[in-house]
Amino acid sequence: MPRRRRGAAIRLGVALGAAGLLLSSCSSVHVEPEVVFKLPSTAAGCGGATALGGGAERIPLTVSTVAGQVAEMVNVCVGGQGPIPFVLDTGAGESTIDARLVARLHLAHDGPASGFAGVGCTGTAVPVAVKAWSVAGVTLAPQQLTEATLPGIGKRGEPVGLLGSDVLSRFGAARIDFRAQTLTLAGPQGPAPRVTAPPVVGPVGPPPPAVLTEGQRGTTVPLTVTLSPGSVSLNVRVRFGRGPTRGFVVDTGASQSVVATVAAQAEHLAGSDLAQRQATVCSEITVPLVHSGPWSIPGVALHQQLIGETNFGAISSGGIEGLLGSDLLKRYGWVIFDYAGGRLVLG
16 A cells, blocks of 8 residues: 555555544444455465476465455565465555564664655665565565554564565566465566656556466556565556546555545535544544445446445655555456556456
8 A cells, every 4th residue: 555655555545534533423333344354374484485487486465355355465485484464455555564563583784774655654774685575385575674663563463564566567467366375476576666767658568478367368458567676556546427537556465445535525526424434554543434436447347335435644745546446456357567567457
């Protein structure tokens, strides 16, 4: 989920908006409890991946659906220790690790602490150096991870990190198969961006490789991909009804899709009598749910559903007005994130 400095958080990186402030005085609103997602099995230890040739790898993925919310997790090992459950989070521009795990593994700090702005909240993070780590046995290149203390991360029964787009993008493209519960990396892993390059405004270049499409056609949706050192994002244009297009982050770390309060009000999205407890990048809050009504991304009419509505705060200044989450993406069975070609392919 997006942060100002492109880190992210589990579930919804959102904060309580003006509509949410009214919940306590509205007895007819039913607040659903915060959900707990299933963690990956530890049976395979630090392994589990299957080599597909050409550097591609297929990784076991635990897909968990609770009360309409969806999360995906993978097993990560750091310095040969693990497996450790990480959320697969395309909305995280910087992969993140819980501060308590950093202390337990004696990871070295790799720079000064810095502040970040989440969707309506702020926090502090410290870069740490990770020299040896892997996901399901697939070796990952040494890099910085962001150390932070996040709600919903690091305690017993919770994941302890976020595996973000800074890692996934280095494989060129990746496929999530929600039904088969697998993550396929096009591979091999390439270098991290050294300088900020112009955004990839897709679709450009060749289509995703056959190892990802598996002979299936899918529907291609153009993405704008920002690739910078420590900052990778996937953005898509979303339209409610016949209104203007709005910038949304494609965010598997958001277990439920979210719209900014200002956009929901401008589009006159109908409210509901439901709200949900959520853990954000900086807090635990209550999110009112609104009806999406007819909405779409280029070439695709999206499923009409309930989505969270909240104040995006400083994040809105970057043109972000929503998160397209795993609850919506799962409906397509499989999806491909083509970082190199600026494509989202929906099954």
